[in-house]
Each structure stands twice: as C-alpha cells, then as structure tokens.
Amino acid sequence: MEHRDTGRVHNKLINRIERLEKQQAFQRERFLRFKLPEIHRKLSQTLLMEKIIESENPVAVSEAVLKGLKKALNSSEFDHNYFVAPIRDLVSRPNPYSLYMTQYIMEIIINDPNVIDIYGTDLEIYRTVNGVFSQVEIQFDRAEEEVKAQLDRNKSLVPGSREYEIELDLMIRRKIGEPQKQ
Numbered sequence: 001m002e003h004r005d006t007g008r009v010h011n012k013l014i015n016r017i018e019r020l021e022k023q024q025a026f027q028r029e030r031f032l033r034f035k036l037p038e039i040h041r042k043l044s045q046t047l048l049m050e051k052i053i054e055s056e057n058p059v060a061v062s063e064a065v066l067k068g069l070k071k072a073l074n075s076s077e078f079d080h081n082y083f084v085a086p087i088r089d090l091v092s093r094p095n096p097y098s099l100y101m102t103q104y105i106m107e108i109i110i111n112d113p114n115v116i117d118i119y120g121t122d123l124e125i126y127r128t129v130n131g132v133f134s135q136v137e138i139q140f141d142r143a144e145e146e147v148k149a150q151l152d153r154n155k156s157l158v159p160g161s162r163e164y165e166i167e168l169d170l171m172i173r174r175k176i177g178e179p180q181k182q
Contacts, residue, residue, distance in 0.1 A: 025096075028095075028096065028097065030179070031137060031140055032069070032072075032073050032097060032180075033073065033179035033180045034140065034172075034176050034179045034180070035136050035137075035140055035176075036069055036180040037180070038136055039069060039132060040062070040065060040066045040069055042132050042135070042136065043101070043129065043132045044058070044061060044062040044066075046128060046131070046132050047061070047065065047105070047128065047129075048061060050128060051119060052105075052118060052119055052120050052124075052125055052128055053109065053115055053117075053118050053119075054115070054117045054118070054119065055114050055115050055116055056114065056116065057114040060112065061109070061112070061115065064109050064112050064114075064115075065101075065109070068100075068101055068105070068108065069097075069101065071100075072100040072101060072104070073097075073180070075100070080096065080100060083103055083104075083107075084096075084099045084100055086103065087099065087102060087103055087106075087122055087126075090122055090123060091123070091126060094126070095130050095133055095134075097133060098126060098129045098130035099126065101129045102122065102126040102129050105118060105125055105129070106122065140176065143172075143176055146175070147168065147171045148168065150171065151164065151168055151171065154167075
C-alpha cells in the first residue's frame with residue numbers, strides 16, 4: 001500500500017510561517033505606535049542635518065515626515081506593498097516602515113513646495129531612514145526586556161496568562177509612554 005501525502009505537513013508549515021509573519025507585523029506596528037513621536041523627531045532631524053533633504057522650511061519638512069509616518073502606520077497591507085513596489089528589492093529583508101518612508105521621501109516629499117532638493121541614492125536614503133528606525137527599536141527592545149525581567153521576578157504572574165499580559169502592557173506604558181492613537 002502506497003502512502004499518499006495529502007499536504008497536511010505543507011499546510012502546517014505555511015500556517016506556521018503566516019502566524020510568525022503576523023506576529024512580527026504586530027510587533028512592528030506596536031513599536032511604531034509607541035515610538036512615533038521619537039521616530040518623527042529623530043528622522044526629521046537626521047534627514048535635514050545629513051542634508052538628505054534641503055529646505056528653507058524645516059517645520060514643513062517635519063510635518064511632511066510625520067504625515068508619512070502616520071500613513072505608513074495606517075496603510076493596509078495591500079496599499080503598503082503597492083506603494084513600495086518600485087523599491088521593494090532595494091535591500092534583502094528590509095524594514096517595511098523604513099522602506100515605506102524611503103519611497104515616501106522619494107515620491108511625495110520631493111514634490112513638496114518647501115523642499116528644494118533631495119540628495120542621495122535610494123539606498124543611501126534607505127540606510128539613513130533605517131538607521132533611525134534601528135536605533136529607536138534597539139532602545140525600545142531594551143526597555144521592553146527590562147520590564148519583562150521585572151515581571152519574571154514576580155512569581156504570582158505566569159508568562160502567557162492574561163494577568164501577565166495586562167501587567168506587561170501597564171508597565172511598558174509607564175516606562176515608554178502611551179502609544180499613538182489612530
């Protein structure tokens with residue numbers, strides 16, 4: 001009797017990969033919601049100070065960057081993928097928000113009347129944007145690990161339980177601040 005593979009193993013593997021991708025997307029969105037003001041401030045400063053964007057009106061550039069960050073945060077997966085399609089192969093395993101902001105700078109901000117010019121290649125702009133995201137994300141991860149270490153000392157809370165998750169969220173909000181509202 002010959003054994004026929006019905007594809008269950010394949011389906012389980014695909015489901016596991018999809019679940020992991022959704023979890024990573026949730027973590028990235030959560031990170032951006034908590035750190036949006038800091039990313040906005042640092043990204044605007046970096047783009048202007050490293051002379052990626054030349055402008056006579058830095059406030060207008062800052063507002064345009066904030067608008068782009070909010071669009072990246074609130075865009076659907078389809079809209080996001082459609083918007084970054086021209087540069088999706090710029091780097092392997094890109095940060096989706098860095099990629100979105102790179103495209104936003106090259107497509108939207110460049111046409112802003114307050115922007116004189118944008119300098120650098122697509123890759124240079126991506127590296128600058130991703131550098132800011134990475135720096136803030138490292139600080140966020142470190143703060144989150146400190147909170148988890150504090151919670152692990154509390155023997156009355158079991159990791160994975162509803163009470164643990166609530167306490168984790170409360171402690172992160174106390175340490176980092178409130179997430180950005182939609």
